[in-house]
Amino acid sequence: MKYSFHKQHTIAQEVYCSGIGLHSGRVVSLRLKPAAAGYGIRLRRMDLLDFPTIPANFHLVVNTFQATTIGFDGVEISTVEHLMAALYGSGVDNVLVEVGGPEVPIFDGSSAHYLRLIEKTGLRELDAPRNFLAIQKPIVIQDGDAYIKAKPCDRFKVRYQIDYPHPMVGKQEFSWTHENGNFGTDIARARTFGFLKDVQKLQDMGLIRGGSLSNAVVFGENDLLNVDGFRYVDECVRHKILDFFGDLALTGMYVLGDFEVRKGGHALHSKFLHRIMSRPGYAVFRPAAVPAAYLAASAVSVLAGHLAHPMKPI
Numbered sequence: 473m474k475y476s477f478h479k480q481h482t483i484a485q486e487v488y489c490s491g492i493g494l495h496s497g498r499v500v501s502l503r504l505k506p507a508a509a510g511y512g513i514r515l516r517r518m519d520l521l522d523f524p525t526i527p528a529n530f531h532l533v534v535n536t537f538q539a540t541t542i543g544f545d546g547v548e549i550s551t552v553e554h555l556m557a558a559l560y561g562s563g564v565d566n567v568l569v570e571v572g573g574p575e576v577p578i579f580d581g582s583s584a585h586y587l588r589l590i591e592k593t594g595l596r597e598l599d600a601p602r603n604f605l606a607i608q609k610p611i612v613i614q615d616g617d618a619y620i621k622a623k624p625c626d627r628f629k630v631r632y633q634i635d636y637p638h639p640m641v642g643k644q645e646f647s648w649t650h651e652n653g654n655f656g657t658d659i660a661r662a663r664t665f666g667f668l669k670d671v672q673k674l675q676d677m678g679l680i681r682g683g684s685l686s687n688a689v690v691f692g693e694n695d696l697l698n699v700d701g702f703r704y705v706d707e708c709v710r711h712k713i714l715d716f717f718g719d720l721a722l723t724g725m726y727v728l729g730d731f732e733v734r735k736g737g738h739a740l741h742s743k744f745l746h747r748i749m750s751r752p753g754y755a756v757f758r759p760a761a762v763p764a765a766y767l768a769a770s771a772v773s774v775l776a777g778h779l780a781h782p783m784k785p786i
């Protein structure tokens with residue numbers, strides 16, 4: 473199956489899954505439904521009266537603690553970032569996501585399961601050009617020793633650094649350029665991670681009630697609790713890139729830029745998006761501007777190539 477990079481896409485057919493919500497600990501259902509060009513990505517609460525629908529847009533981010541939560545009028549859906557990264561990384565521009573509760577399933581704590589679902593059904597090309605958001609001039613967002621730097625680039629590149637005072641994590645850095653097929657291989661399988669010492673505190677706050685070693689990498693005082701070990705030696709920093717990627721998808725466009733992120737997180741990612749979108753000149757909307765660097769990869773198989781993304785701003 474071929475698809476062209478400069479066109480919008482939806483999924484070929486409806487797909488269904490269910491799994492545990494990380495924070496609620498409850499089983500939640502999720503259905504992806506094909507949508508028309510320009511629809512973007514929207515999430516619908518199927519457990520509430522009138523099925524309220526929330527566009528996946530950074531303007532609607534209401535909470536960034538431990539996960540990215542979107543919502544309005546008191547209706548929320550949380551932990552959307554791993555699903556968003558899978559959609560973004562596989563080239564799904566338009567889809568309706570029906571969710572049976574206040575958060576999407578966590579599965580194994582990565583984007584792998586969502587990616588497999590999308591790959592299973594495949595993509596359908598729509599008769600509309602894709603939209604891009606290009607970083608236009610250098611910008612730095614800082615919060616203490618954490619920062620996001622961005623500069624113009626004709627593709628999506630990121631160098632991400634983390635530094636945790638734990639012997640199994642420490643300083644990690646990973647540089648990644650999104651290109652033909654490499655979201656699935658390099659990033660999608662990296663799981664979310666946490667520290668045992670924080671578990672009780674978070675559970676007392678009503679969070680991570682569904683957390684377990686089957687949906688997160690968990691560190692003890694000096695060791696890793698998961699008996700199967702890491703999926704990548706630098707799995708933690710790769711997961712941070714997954715989160716960053718999923719949060720950027722909330723622009724509704726395919727972002728082109730060269731990013732350097734240190735000690736980022738959902739809050740800093742969100743702050744960065746608000747900054748570049750609210751100040752003129754930092755980012756420019758380029759409808760259907762297919763960067764030359766991507767043209768060579770404009771006809772790749774869906775299974776082999778998780779390029780692209782976009783959603784129209786709503």
Ligand SMILES: [Zn+2]
Nearest residue numbers: 553554664715
């Ligand atoms: Zn995450």
